[in-house]
Amino acid sequence: MSFTAAIIGRPNVGKSTLFNRLVGAKIALVDDTPGVTRDRRPGEARIGDLYFTIIDTAGLEEADPASLEGRMRAQTEAAIAEADVSLFLIDARVGVTPVDEHFADLLRRVGKPVVLIANKAEGKVGEEGVMEAYSLGFGEPVAISAEHGQGMADLFNALLPFEIRAEETDEEEGEDEVLIGPDGEEIFPEIDPAKPIKVAIVGRPNAGKSTLINTMLGEERLLTGPEAGITRDSISVDWVWRDRRINLFDTAGMRKKARVEQKLEKLSVGDALRSIRFAEVVVLMLDATMPFEKQDLQIADLVAREGRALVIALNKWDLIEDRQKAMADLREMAERLLPQVRGVPLVPLSGLTGSGIDKLMTELMKVYATWNRRVPTAALNKWLAGVLEHHPPPAVSGRRIKLRYMTQHKARPPTFVAFCSRPEALPEAYTRYLVNGLREAFDLTAVPLRLIMRKGENPYDDKDKRR
Template sequence: MPMPTVAIVGRPNVGKSTLFNRLVGRKLALVDDRPGVTRDRREGEARLGHLLFTIIDTAGLEEADSESLAGRMRAQTEAAIAEADAVLFVIDARAGLLPADQPFAELVRRADKPVILLANKAEGGAGLAGAYEAFGLGLGDPVPVSAEHGEGMGQLLDALAEVLPEPDEAEDEAGGDRPLKVAIVGRPNAGKSTLINRMLGENRLLVGPEAGITRDSISLDWEWRGRRIKLHDTAGMRRRARVDDKLEKLAVSDGLRAVRFAEVVVVLLDATIPFEKQDLTIVDLVEQEGRALVIGLNKWDLVADQPGLLKELKEKAARLLPQVRGAAVVPLSGLAGNGIDRLMQAVVAAFEVWNRRVPTARINQWLSEAVQANPPPAISGRRIKIRYATQVKARPPHFALFGNQLNVLPKSYTRYLVNGLRDTFDLPGVPIRLSLRTSKNPFDKGE
């Protein structure tokens, strides 16, 4: 099972590679005073205090044409941000905040990932004025560090411990006996706490008819059919426009954190009023965070007498949620305790799909047939050529496509490929990532 991933991001020459080497404990990254020395992403296994995680060192973000080297470096960095569980955004405290930091702070902010702002080169208190300038980025309190001298690592550890899985989970992961992390989310009053109480067989959570009784995300250990499960009950997530008091804002962000730390998310709908706009927004969030999805239709006992309703709701799910097509839709009643076993079977099946890896040879056999059946269009008289594909990672399944002019591949054709991957390799109910990379096929000699 992979460890959490942290990306180091910032403009050139702020000390990202030095920080990478400090965290990895050996000099894997090339360090030089010239900006832009790191051209590619480098990954290493990092340890800081009790935390273990994969660290990605990225090239300095440059605003440049996507075909240029700097543009490709930027694309690599954007991909690293997309794949990371948390981002370390590094500025040079001695140089202070520069105009070049701003657009990239915006890029990190848009990614909607936990961000830790690091003011590097602040050794001996030098550059503290520059560190305070970083407040202006709107990325929270800067952590002053010196990657070169190892100062501020304790503060960095505290900041990372807040956004990465708890130490016992990291140890479980390293030992291979790790609980399956499941978050149960949904609109207020969908019956999340009632369902979890029924699963646990005891009244562990406060329940009542008032919407929004659960204020924070609660983590509970449970066992189902001999399998360890870590359940997260979350506060009901309302539309942001209706989140006005500070406590509610904290509850919503806690719900988002539970989604990020989960592997499978059960989006619980009220079967009497399913697929409201907020339900669809929550599913979008789960998809954006790359988690496996199961849809639970709670309070099914109130509508079970309506013939054909389940079929109708499954068709509605397929139509309204194409980005997670094939997600299991499970009728249940938290109050009566019906359907919980079916729900957990769907959760485990979704987890297996989320972890699935497809051999490269099978992917390319499919690709060849898909392109033959429906060739990519020609752009300005020149046909887009797709050379080969491979799976770069799982959790969720992420594929890379190599060829020429892929930057102008129409969205409709990308959708065609994603749907083909989903159907051919049986990947229902999980987000599928597809990266387009302009590159020569290393197997095509002389091309």
């Protein structure tokens, strides 16, 4: 493995801009407002042929440990402890400030390597700040412009020694891990070829998304608290559940569109929407004391329209008194309000205590398997023949519509194509009838289904017979 670098500095010195530059994509939210980044966010960085892990962090600020700013600082300190080297950013246009000096002392006390970076050094305005940076005692500063990509060659040279150290460490670790079999041959550990399942945790603000992920991981990996809207970036963390690799995405809470006015919140919601599109399974967190509000239904509908598998987590279940009656009511509401994902599992849990997490993951794996399911063409057409005999399509304008053949076009989500004599005339109600029949006959519950009607004949009919 390569090395890990954490980007450290006071608010608004360009840490997220540098992070985006190094990972080659606009992943971290960037705005002129100080303190946009709150959680620590890892990414795969590259400068030329130098590959390493980079961690974006919140701006370092002096604050009460119990406050939001104090908890943000704790996340940054955790990133410093995790990293092999800290990239200490200052704003070259402003020069060295008392806050920069304070956190330079903090980094010296930690005792890990530091690369000093003078950002925003383009033009003559930044030259004075670059010279002033020597006073921090970390040697020669690397002058860059993260926004314009200047100085990346110098940053490459400053980081190259850490790759060499990481390679040497890997060689030493590899020698310790090699096992010798009874026949004298080396035995290397098997590599699991299975890709991690991408799971996005979504919901309204303060639904307990970050708390749930922290409980899953067994550590305070994500910033949490009573304040609504703490999470801004969509943060990806790796987790293993019963030997299965899971890629968890924590997302910003999504309020009603009419209430989202500030630019920063729009960016956060946009990041959450991208996480849904890239996910394979989406866990919609509901507050069990206030379930199925309009915004919850809109998020569930968005997940279905994007074609993702869905599981609904009923958080704060420990606050519910009559649980049996509450669950019966919630199941009835889900069937009535979410027909597009009929049969979606409802899992009661407590993100704070961890109860219900195993049940959540069990249901998630079932839904993931359904989302990937393929139905044999022979079974589909046998089912279709029975449907047509029992309930044929209606006659439109005095002409009967003929359904000739059906096949599954793709999975993820299950998508079917039916060949029909007049697809444009087939009533939508009959299409829904077919979709519901597919769900019931082939156990395709809890995932969105696609049924495409096309005009054409059975491609497996003999061509001479059609002539």
